[in-house]
Amino acid sequence: MPQQVLGVVAPGRNEPVRVETITVPDPGPGEAVVRVQACGVCHTDLHYKQGGIGDDFPYLLGHEAAGIVETVGEGVTDVAPGDFVILNWRAVCGQCRACLRGRPWYCFDTHNARQRMTLPDGTELSPALGIGAFAEKTLVHAGQCTKVDPGVAPAAAGLLGCGVMAGIGAALNTGNVGRGDTVAVIGCGGVGDAAIVGARLAGAAKIIAVDIDDRKLDTARAMGATHAVNSRDTDPVEAVRELTGGYGADVVIEAVGRPETYAQAFYARDLAGTVVLVGVPTPDMTIELPLLDVFGRGGALKSSWYGDCLPSRDFPMLVDLHRQGRIDLGAFVTETIGLGDVEKAFARMHEGDVLRSVVVL
Known part of the structure; x- marks a missing residue:
């Protein structure tokens, strides 16, 4: 049955974000509900808040995330409940002209969840980059979940979901x-x-x-x-x-x-x-x-685009390099914060001393 959780919502252009109760529906065919463990505060989220990317307010912000798959919908076989995953915003379709030419990192028809998360009054939320992970749980297309070694800290792993991978x-x-x-x-x-x-x-x-x-x-x-x-x-x-x-x-x-x-x-x-x-x-x-x-x-x-990455190929490889000590993903984590600190994290972006503030749930 649908769940109610807390999430960070941008209600309108340049308005302060606020923590709201949101409704996460059960996953439909090809979808997954992920319990978010950590999500980086990326400049793209600030662009959403400022209206620089679109005008589909209210937005459910957050996209650089890692967490645990909680439930999956019909037909999902690549991930299962309990898997530790990094969320990606370019889930390739496998059928468009780019994919069929062997260039899936240019996919022209990437997948997102078909259902929308909502506010309690039924207002539909637009998830940032099709993810919306400044939330205790989020609904995504199962193709947006990339399974990786669970030995990496979620706060570090999630950053591969956008900025570090880019x-x-x-x-x-x-x-x-x-x-x-x-x-x-x-x-x-x-x-x-x-x-x-x-x-x-x-x-x-x-x-x-x-x-x-x-x-x-x-x-x-x-x-x-x-x-x-x-x-x-x-x-x-x-x-x-x-x-x-x-x-x-x-x-x-x-x-x-x-x-x-x-x-x-x-x-x-x-x-x-x-x-x-x-x-x-x-x-x-x-x-x-x-x-x-x-x-x-x-x-x-x-x-x-997104570092021309293929998440299924690049995320596990980079996590392995991190675990081997060849790259330090943790070095990108400047501070860990809570959901209620996202607005302050946006302000800190202008101070020049933050690589990433990371929301830890």
Whole structure:
């Protein structure tokens, strides 16, 4: 029977979030109810609250989550009650033209639960990225549940559900960073630092962190950056070129999502180098580049959707690397908080000293 639990709801554009009682229906065919153990506070949730992604208020926020499958609906075979899972927001369909061409990370018809969670008065909630995990329990499509080794802490594991996967995947999957490459990462928040971790995993010889905050640059060094550039004081394009023998980096990862930093990434790459945009812009942003420069420099300009990941492949692999001590997912957890602290966590995002606040239930 339907359950009533507590969840964090954004009632309207730029209104403070509040903890509300929500109704979670029994899972239907292909669906699962997950008892959430931890959920990271991602900047995307703030975008939802501000109305930067859509206007389908009220939103049930939260999407970087890990937890235990409680019940499953008819036809679900890949996960079962009791499984420890990371939730993902790109459950591939297996049938669209991208999937059929062997590129499921570009799936054009990803799955979400068909039913909606509601407020007690029946008002339907829009779950952030089809998940809505700032809640004691949530309803998702079973394909959004990726089973992983339960030996990893939920607060660390859940971050693979969005930001950490996006950054690591931007380096490994989208940027195809290789051994000996030079890499620059512009913007050293959680996603940028994850890109640094990904570049280190790939064997990059030089990893240049670029940011305007020395505290973030210190953290980037701890994550594996070999050099740091404060772009408030130094032209980042010239600095990256100077550190790469005058050529520019093989791969530049833009983790801010702004026109000015994208232009820096474009000019900071080597001829025939690669630019990866993983920072999320807002709908009003535009970029203008001389077309001759685009033509003359060659290489590749790529955007990275969710780190071009395949959750069933990448989540278990990265959890295994964490358990082997090769990456430290726990290093991304700055603080653990409760459901009632999400609004404060949004405010802390602007202070520059938080990689991730994580709601622990």
